[in-house]
Amino acid sequence: MAEITSYERVERARSKDRPLITDYIKALFDDFIELKGDRLAKEDPSILGGIALFHGMPVTVIGHRKGRTTEENIKYNFGMASPEGYRKSLRLMKQAERFKRPIITFIDTPGAYPGMEAESSGQANAIAENMAAMSTLKTPVIAVVTGEGSSGGALALAVADRVFMLENAVYSILSPEGFASIMWKDPSRAAEASEVMKLTAQDLYEYKLIDRIIPEKGLYKNLDKSLKASILKLKSYDDEELIGRRYKKFRTIDGEYKPAVL
């Protein structure tokens, strides 16, 4: 088989035929109940959240929502969340912690929404608070990058004990177009950007920035198996160990330094 280029991975990650969060929920969970609203300002449908059963175990499920049709995509803002979406996610995570439900997040976003209202409502702060809170949640968190995981808008749901990536998912500092635009003032060089950005699951696994690559042949079965195994493992830790390990996981992402003790 010919080698797949990084940009081909980007195209696959964005493909219209790719499963959406609603497909994963249908395939992996029973009795999903959607929960809405941030209790502060509004409901942001570009993030979908709720409770469900996973092999009979109560879990909280949160993730970016894209649509199948143009109409749906407009409604869900193409999976680009506003601060209210991240605040809803935070509310549901805190709720999951209270009831000791493991949290599973599905990441598929071109980035957090860069709009006027999103900025006025504190997009930066909403993302920061989400990451900070996730780092100390006393319940297991598993993030699955299913499509495109771009920028802080993706990471805001991915400060997790385990980070999985689908074989053809991409995860990056921002979209290849945005990257090319910043670096070379030319968004049309996205394919070239994709190569140097190191955004494929294969690259990131090599760098130890993700924990597992989920093969897409037999996708749901593979994902089900991996989620189950990791949840069981994570549930065996007490709160202190769980949080300690999660802290260390991100603390040691440093591009080869040993964490300094001053």
Place this chain on the structure above:
Amino acid sequence: MGIQDIFADNKIKYKKLVGLRKNITPQESIVCPKCKNAVEEKLLAKNKYICGYCGHHFKMPVMDRIKMLCDEGRFIEFQKDLTTKDPIQFPDYDKKLHDAAEKSKSKEAVVTGVIGIKDITAAIAVMNSDFLMGSMGTVVGEKITALTEYAGKKGLPLVIFTASGGARMQEGLFSLMQMAKTSAAIEKYKEKGGIYISCLTNPTTGGVSASFATLGDIIIAEPEALICFAGPRVIEQTIGRSLPPGFQRSEFLSEHGMIDIVCERNKLRDLIYKIIKIHTLNNAEIKKGNENG
């Protein structure tokens, strides 16, 4: 001793805005972007890089800022020589780093350490927007995190001055992950009871605004600083029209409830001192009087 007594001897005497000399040569001057007057460079440095005509806050060099905040001889720098390992082997990054170091006279985009102000000691970080636009890669993430952990361990207040274009492109996902790493460190520090004062200066954007910059217990901003997640150009492209004046500036964020205090630079040292002082007085006893009179 009450709070008033502590602050009584604490009126820092700032020089009035330095007088301006007429007929300065172009070589000696820079044009203020706000009022368009020619401002003499030497005087600008003396005046904490504030325009004497209109009060515009110019970019302030990192060491000048530390001098402004700290009593003389009471700054100790940490991890001064830490440089990046170029984690994704990005093309031409080493040359960029070399040029940035020459231009900024600094090895990375943040300086960290401890400072002394009168009777207090604080952990401090000051970002350097002259070094690759103050972008956050592995070194910035590591230095901020190590400093935060140090402050937690020593029970010191933490003060961070931000100035950043966001996450550093050349270190790819490693840069993005520094948002999670620094946020986790700040969260842990705060949970342990530490006081974190975040001071936002122009510009604070992207991955820095969306991590430690906006996690302060108290968030201060210098006047008219650009503070945003998505930059104005990106938003204009998205919505297809231009943005109103003042959008994403400190005063705008203040109106929207995103920051506590907009503070002019020449009052910052005093303000930070007072805030820290109040947090060290948590357990001070009220000696006179009781509930029953």
